[in-house]
Amino acid sequence: MIRTVVLDVGETLTRDDRYWASWADWLGVPRHTLSALVGAVVVDGRDNVDALRLLRPGFDPSAEYAAREAAGRGEQLDESDLYDDVRPALTALREMGVRVVVAGNQSAKAGDLLRALSLPADLVVTSAEWGVAKPSPDFFHQVVGASGAPADQTLYVGDHPQNDVFPAAQAGLLTAHLRRGPWGHWWADDATVQQVADYSIDSLLDIPGLVNPACRSGSQD
Known part of the structure; x- marks a missing residue:
């Protein structure tokens, strides 16, 4: 569950x-x-x-x-930086009653920029705001605390094996490796990644189907 x-x-x-x-x-x-x-x-x-x-x-x-x-050449982030599946996937999860948390290795400014996008999420937080970054176990202890659910009922989704899949699994979380970006594509077929990750997905729109198999879009885990 x-x-x-x-x-x-x-x-x-x-x-x-x-x-x-x-x-x-x-x-x-x-x-x-x-x-x-x-x-x-x-x-x-x-x-x-x-x-x-x-x-x-x-x-x-x-x-x-x-x-x-x-120098006025710092971080920028707006709607154009989001992947197309972000809003529909997160919206679907919240409509299913799933708590949605965004938590990654970003600066405090990035946290403000992300929150300004009004994503369909219950919490948006960054490593800088927590004072600890992935792959530290302390980051994933914070994830479990923010989850509001036990670790084995919390799914962490990310593209990076060393920063996302492996340390999240070590913390007792369920994990989904996303085939996206250079890390996601290069490591998607790695035997260790496939063994450790509970799921392998190609899109965030696959996640509702992990929560409720009746919502599956056809992707294989």
């Missing part, structure tokens, strides 16, 4: 196009160069910030983030 669905943000709810393009522009490199390096770290199973460190050794994410904000 799934009573609560908790969703990652980047490449789960939002496209990362703007995110990576803005970093490429800030660092003064062609966008396709950074895209290629992102692909390289995906294949290696490394953290995404490593793509930026390949461009600038010693890269300090916090300092560069602050510098971008001070």
Whole structure:
């Protein structure tokens, strides 16, 4: 039984196009160069910030983030960044009586920008606001607390095996690996990911069918 669905943000709810393009522009490199390096770290199973460190050794994410904000070139997020299935999927879940929580590795500003979109969610929160980030077990302890349901009745949905599927499963949560974005596509057929994830999905519109099989759209788990 799934009573609560908790969703990652980047490449789960939002496209990362703007995110990576803005970093490429800030660092003064062609966008396709950074895209290629992102692909390289995906294949290696490394953290995404490593793509930026390949461009600038010693890269300090916090300092560069602050510098971008001070220069008026900081984070932006609006309706155009959402995947098309976000609103219908979340709306369907809430109509089914499922609690919907958005919780990912984002800044406090991103939390404000997400809440300004008035998503059909009961709670929108970020790692910066919690003071702990994935894949720390403490992040998923916070997820369970925000869920309002036991861990084994809470589904965590995300694209990233190391940040989403594996640590969520270790915390006792149900997990759904989403084939979306570079991490989601590259690792979707990995044997360990398939073994650990309770479900593999191609769209957020598959989630209502996990809650109630009568709502299945035809995708296989």
